[in-house]
Amino acid sequence: MDRLETRELGYFVAVARELHFGRAAATLGISQPPLSRAISQLERRMGVPLFERTSRRVTLTPAGEVFLVEAYGILDAMDRAVARARHACRSGPLLIATNPGTGSGLLRDLVAAHSGLPGGGPVKMVFTRDQAAALRAGDADVGILCAGDDLSGLDRTELATERTVALLPAGHRLAKRAAVTLADLRAEDTYRPEPPVAAVDELVDLVSVGQLIVVVGESAADRSGRAVVPVPVADLPDTLLLLAWRDGGLTEPIGAFLRAAREVTASPSR
Template sequence: MNDLESRQLRYFVAVAEELNFGRAAERLGMAQPPLSRAIRELERGLGVRLFERTTRQVGLTPAGEVLLRDARTALEAITAAARRAAHAGRPAPELRLALKADFDAGLLPQFLAAYRREPEAIPVELVLGGRGDQEAALRDGRADVAVLPELTDGRGLDAEPLLTEPRLVALAASDPLAARSSLSLADFAGRVLPDGRPAELGGPPPGPDGGG
C-alpha cells in the first residue's frame, strides 16, 4: 500500500460527508469522473471497499467509517501544523490564548500577570470565540493554549483543571425538589429545560451562544 496523500483524504472526506459523488465534486471544485477515479484508486491502494454504491445511494462501509474518523483527524493535524509553522516563523511571535469572552471565571488577569513574569514570556494574543470554539482552535492551529469549561475530546491535548464551581439550579418554591438540601442531575430525569433540552444533561448548550 502506498502512503496516503492529503489530497486523497480530502477527496474521501468530501464524498463520505456528502454521500453523493456529484455534490462532493461540486464542493471540491472538480468534475465527478476524476473524483470517482481517485476514490477507486484509494480503495485499490488500501485493499478495502470504503463505499457501498448502488444506483440510488452511496453509503460507508465499516472500513470507510474508520477511515473517515481518522482522515478528519489527520487533515486537522495537517492544517494545524501549517498554521503553527507559519505563526512560529513570524518576526514577532505571540502566544495565542483562546477563550470565550466573560467565561474565564475572573482568572484571566491572574493568568496574564503570572505568565508575564516568566523570563521567556512573549506577547499574548486573545482569540475570542463562542462556547465550544476553543477546543477546535487548539486542534486546527489557531490557538496555542485555551481556557474552556470542559474538554469534549481530550485526545492529543494536555489539560489541567483550574477551577471547580458548584452547579446551581433555580426552582419554584412549590417544586418538590426545592425542599432538598442537595440534588444530582439524575433527580431531573424526565424534566425539560426552557431551551427544550433534557434537564439531566445540565449546563448550557454547546453552541456559540450557549450560555456563559
C-alpha cells in the same frame, strides 16, 4: 502499498460525505469521471471495496466506514500541523483564549506572574465562546476552559476551582439571599443562560442597570462594585478551570505561561 496522498483522502472523504459521485465532484471542483477513476484506483490499491454502488445509491462498505474514521483523523492531524507551523512563524504577544465571563482576578494574577518569569512577555486576550476551537485553529496559544468542554486535540492542566455565582443588581429582591437556584433565575425576564460576548466590565454594567442577570465564575465578581451583587447558585456545581494548548504544541512562551499558572495556583491566597 504505496503511501496514500492527501488528495486521495480528500476525494474519498468528499464521496463519503455526499454518498453521490456527482455532488462530490461538484464540491471538489472537478468532473465526475476522474473522481470515479481515483476512487476505483484507491480501492484497488487498498485491496478492499470502500463503496457499494448501484444505479440508485452509493453507500459505504464496512471497510469504508472504518477508513472514513481514520481519514478524518489524518486530515485533522494535518490541519493541526499546519496551525502549528503557522504558529511557529508568528511573532507577537501570547494569545489567551478566554470566555467573556472569566473574571479579572484570575487573569490579572496569571498575567502578572507570567510577566515576571524568564520567557514571559506581552499577552493579548481573545474573548470567545469556543476557546477549544480557537486553540485548534491556531487563533490562540493557550486557553482557559472548563473541564466539561470538548478537549480533543488539546493538552491541559488543572488551573483552579471556582464557585458559580449569579450577578444581580444590588437592589434586586434575590440579591439579599445567601444563595439562589436556577429556578429562581429562570423566572427573571433579564436572566440569560449564556453571558453576551462582552468584556467583564460590560457585563457588570448591564447587570447594574437591570438589563441582565447572568451566571459566571466567582472570579468575574472582582469588578462587580457596589451596584452588582454576586450570589452563589446552590444547584450548580463548582467549575474546574483548565489551562489548555494544542496537543504537541508546547512552545517556550506557552511553557512560561504554564510556569506562571503553577505559581499562581500554588499561592496560599488561592
